[in-house]
Amino acid sequence: MHTIRIFLAVLAALLGGCATTHYDLKAPESDPGRYCVTQCAAIKETCNGNEIRRANAEKAGCEKSNGVVFAACAAKSTTKDQEKECEKHRKYCWSSPDTDRCDGEYRSCFVNCGGSVHEYTE
Numbered sequence: 001m002h003t004i005r006i007f008l009a010v011l012a013a014l015l016g017g018c019a020t021t022h023y024d025l026k027a028p029e030s031d032p033g034r035y036c037v038t039q040c041a042a043i044k045e046t047c048n049g050n051e052i053r054r055a056n057a058e059k060a061g062c063e064k065s066n067g068v069v070f071a072a073c074a075a076k077s078t079t080k081d082q083e084k085e086c087e088k089h090r091k092y093c094w095s096s097p098d099t100d101r102c103d104g105e106y107r108s109c110f111v112n113c114g115g116s117v118h119e120y121t122e
Contacts (some may be wrong), residue, residue, distance in 0.1 A: 019121045023107060028114030036113030040106055047102035055095040062093035 028034055073086035107117045 019117060021121050024118040025107070025110055026116045030114060032047070033114035034095070037110055037115060040109035040113060043109065044102050044106040046095065047105065048099050051099050051102060053096035055097040058095035059093050062091060062095070066090045066093065 015061050018036055027037060073089055074096050077083040077086060111117055
């Protein structure tokens with residue numbers, strides 16, 4: 001019985017982690033408020049672009065480092081087998097833009113312009 005409770009608690013925790021948050025945005029009614037929101041959107045696009053560039057630069061830096069490490073290792077290799085061992089020192093290079101921060105700043109800006117944001121979780 002105790003095992004079943006633990007299993008159910010773990011299952012509930014795992015399923016709870018699958019929830020998705022959504023946002024309903026209601027634009028401001030005034031012209032200045034709507035203009036303000038367009039400025040928020042431009043700031044968000046700039047933020048997203050900066051994040052994409054950062055992630056690409058991070059990945060490129062990793063790939064360059066991999067190339068340098070491999071070249072140094074390969075230069076010391078005297079056999080094909082040793083050179084193949086150099087491949088094992090390569091790291092997987094991956095980076096993702098963190099646009100969640102941009103989205104949060106946009107929602108704050110949106111509200112500051114007179115709009116409203118309703119958050120709900122599914």
